[in-house]
Amino acid sequence: MNILEVNHLTKKFGGLTATSDITMNIEKNSITAVIGPNGAGKTTFFNMITAVYKPTSGDILLNGKSLVGLKPHQVSQFGITRTFQNIRLFNDMTVLENVLVGMHQNLKSHWVGTLLQLPHIRRIEENAKIEAYDILKYVGLDKYTNENAGNLAYGAQRRLEIGRAIAAKPKILLLDEPAAGMNPKETDRLTQLIYDLRTKLDVTIILIEHDMKLVMKISDFIYVLDHGELIASGKPEEIRSNKRVIEAYLGKGAVAND
Numbered sequence: 427m428n429i430l431e432v433n434h435l436t437k438k439f440g441g442l443t444a445t446s447d448i449t450m451n452i453e454k455n456s457i458t459a460v461i462g463p464n465g466a467g468k469t470t471f472f473n474m475i476t477a478v479y480k481p482t483s484g485d486i487l488l489n490g491k492s493l494v495g496l497k498p499h500q501v502s503q504f505g506i507t508r509t510f511q512n513i514r515l516f517n518d519m520t521v522l523e524n525v526l527v528g529m530h531q532n533l534k535s536h537w538v539g540t541l542l543q544l545p546h547i548r549r550i551e552e553n554a555k556i557e558a559y560d561i562l563k564y565v566g567l568d569k570y571t572n573e574n575a576g577n578l579a580y581g582a583q584r585r586l587e588i589g590r591a592i593a594a595k596p597k598i599l600l601l602d603e604p605a606a607g608m609n610p611k612e613t614d615r616l617t618q619l620i621y622d623l624r625t626k627l628d629v630t631i632i633l634i635e636h637d638m639k640l641v642m643k644i645s646d647f648i649y650v651l652d653h654g655e656l657i658a659s660g661k662p663e664e665i666r667s668n669k670r671v672i673e674a675y676l677g678k679g680a681v682a683n684d
């Protein structure tokens with residue numbers, strides 16, 4: 427069953443077509459990679475799904491309902507959360523507080539109640555802290571609960587971003603280059619975490635990633651963009667040997683004609 431359908435999605439910035447007529451079907455509970463050389467339109471694609479950019483034309487359907495025209499916070503309330511290419515944590519807040527921020531939209535407390543320190547609000551906040559701590563255990567950061575986020579090592583900061591994103595209880599998690607800048611050990615840990623998100627938390631994952639080893643290992647399905655166009659789609663073994671994909675990465679002439 428498809429959780430997300432992208433139909434003929436085009437985005438133009440003035441005379442530049444960043445994505446052109448892209449159609450994708452994302453199966454529920456799958457791990458899907460969107461790959462392509464620099465400037466292919468991958469981030470623009472994520473920005474349209476999360477309503478940062480309005481498509482010039484085309485539609486995006488979450489469980490059959492259009493997301494086009496919604497505001498970013500509404501898309502997030504519908505269950506789509508993302509992480510960013512450049513880490514965007516609150517460096518001066520603790521690791522736990524960063525996760526609590528991610529949980530915010532699901533907390534039913536009201537500011538008056540918070541100001542007055544009403545008992546039921548205190549209870550909600552205590553429960554949120556327990557849940558946030560569980561998430562930290564899940565992403566392997568529980569021993570850094572009270573550390574400032576800015577003091578964490580790079581790979582740990584990336585895992586905290588994922589922790590903050592899953593605190594919003596997303597149906598779909600968009601990961602924008604989650605392995606960027608990671609060493610092989612950190613990437614292995616990330617790989618396991620992404621698998622776990624899918625199998626244990628039932629999250630559908632869409633990731634943009636340049637680390638081909640990770641992409642080929644982890645993805646159920648891959649979409650390849652080049653100059654804004656969808657040039658290939660398929661299972662990892664199909665994409666690995668696809669001539670258009672190899673050419674897009676290595677240039678024309680890289681594939682011997684047979």
Ligand SMILES: Nc1ncnc2c1ncn2[C@@H]1O[C@H](COP(=O)(O)OP(=O)(O)OP(=O)(O)O)[C@@H](O)[C@H]1O
Pocket residue numbers: 439442443444462463464465466467468469470471
């Ligand atoms: N806000 C914008 N205004 C104008 N042009 C933009 C804007 N955002 C993206 N572009 C252009 O759209 C094209 C696609 O960019 P995009 O960032 O989506 O590519 P990408 O595949 O994510 O690249 P990378 O792998 O380098 O992050 C590029 O030519 C880029 O310059």
